[in-house]
Amino acid sequence: MSALPTDPTTRTYSGLTDAYGFFNARLFAGRLPPCLITMQRKSKAYGYFAGRRFTTPDHTEVTDEIALNPRHFAERSTEETLATLVREMVHLQQQHFGTPSRPGYHNRQWAGMMRAVGLIPTATGEPGGKQTGQQVGHCIEPSGRFALACAELIEELGFSVPYVELRDAAERAARERKAASKTRHTCPSCAANAWAKPGTQLTCGVCDRPMTVLRR
Numbered sequence: 001m002s003a004l005p006t007d008p009t010t011r012t013y014s015g016l017t018d019a020y021g022f023f024n025a026r027l028f029a030g031r032l033p034p035c036l037i038t039m040q041r042k043s044k045a046y047g048y049f050a051g052r053r054f055t056t057p058d059h060t061e062v063t064d065e066i067a068l069n070p071r072h073f074a075e076r077s078t079e080e081t082l083a084t085l086v087r088e089m090v091h092l093q094q095q096h097f098g099t100p101s102r103p104g105y106h107n108r109q110w111a112g113m114m115r116a117v118g119l120i121p122t123a124t125g126e127p128g129g130k131q132t133g134q135q136v137g138h139c140i141e142p143s144g145r146f147a148l149a150c151a152e153l154i155e156e157l158g159f160s161v162p163y164v165e166l167r168d169a170a171e172r173a174a175r176e177r178k179a180a181s182k183t184r185h186t187c188p189s190c191a192a193n194a195w196a197k198p199g200t201q202l203t204c205g206v207c208d209r210p211m212t213v214l215r216r
Contacts, residue, residue, distance in 0.1 A: 008162070008163060011162050011163075012039075012162055012163060013037065015159065015160075015161075015162060016037045016068070016085070017037060018159070019082060019085060019153065019159060020035070020037060020066075020085065020089070022149070022153050022157070022159075023082075023085070023086050023089060023146075023149060023153075024089070026145075026149040026152075027086065027089075027117040027118075027145055027146065027149060028089065028093060028117070031093070031096075031097065032089060032092055032093060032096070033063075033064075033092075033096065034063070035063055035064040035065060035066055035092060036053070036054050036063050036064070036065050036066075037065075037066050037067075037068070038065055038066070038067045038068075039067065039068055039069070039070045040067040040068075040069060041069055041070070041071050042067065042069060045069055046068070046069055046072050046076070046081075046084040047066065047067055047068045047069060047084040047085065047087070047088050048066075048067050048088065049064065049065070049066055049067075049088040049091035049092055049095070050064065050065040050067070051064050051091075051092070051095040051100075052064060053065035064092055064095065066085065066088040066089065066092065067088075068081065068084060068085060068088075070163075070164070070165060071165060073161050073163075073164040073165065074164035074165055074167075078154055078159070078160055078161055079140065079147075079150050079154065080140075081161055082150050082153070082154075082159075083119060083138065083140055083146060083150070086117060086119060086146055087114070087119060087138055090110065090113045090114050090117060090119070091110070093113055094109060094110050094113060098110075098113065104134055105132075105133070105134050106121065106131075106132055106133060106134070106136040107132055108131075108132055110132075111131040111132055111136075114131075114138060115141075116145075117144075117145050117146050118140065118141045118144025118145035118146035118147055118148075118149075119138045119139070119140060119141065119144075119146055120138060120139050120140070120141050121136050121137075121138050122136065122137055122138060122139055123135060123136050123137065123186055123188055123191050124137075124186065124188045124212040125137045125139065125212065125213065126139065126212065127139055128188075129188050129212075130188055130189065130191060133191040134191060135186060135191055135193070182195050182196075182197075183195065183196060183197065183198045183200075183213055184213065185200070185202045185211035185212065185213055186211055186212060186213075187204035187206070187207055187209060187211050188209060188211075188212060189204065189207040189209050190204065190206055190207050192204055192206065192207075192211075194211060198213070
């Protein structure tokens with residue numbers, strides 16, 4: 001890891017750049033090209049990948065974007081945040097060395113690339129869920145490649161998310177009330193979605209299977 005900067009912007013983005021380089025070396029054999037890492041508040045997403053999103057003013061260089069959503073840094077562990085970074089790195093890997101599907105769809109090649117780095121695709125947020133489709137989350141393989149590399153990055157090299165959002169009590173309470181009133185439930189077979197309060201037991205009318213809450 002590079003020396004710790006004191007400027008908040010430099011400290012945040014240099015840390016993410018170092019993490020990208022670390023995982024590129026450990027999990028992707030250093031094959032991934034550099035990309036622009038940003039922080040974006042995009043709906044409820046933890047992050048996203050956008051291929052060929054930016055170019056220089058003279059159009060001599062084009063780069064991809066990996067975005068992380070800082071609204072979720074406080075509520076998630078460092079390992080979970082870094083898992084999102086690596087998930088988007090898998091999308092970048094497929095963009096450059098594979099065959100991506102239509103926007104938003106996760107195909108079998110992507111699922112295989114995820115498993116290869118120690119992240120398990122799942123439409124339910126739990127092991128055993130459907131691994132392909134439009135809405136697919138992931139879980140971390142215990143003692144898998146990502147888990148081991150991430151532990152090294154955090155415990156031995158001292159990586160941490162330097163800043164998390166500070167929200168006042170009123171905003172937090174409003175967000176909790178909103179979350180309590182509307183949670184997405186997903187069928188593990190056909191990936192159909194329905195919205196209800198947390199804890200509601202829903203059954204897919206097509207597959208006759210219990211629906212589960214997706215955690216990405």
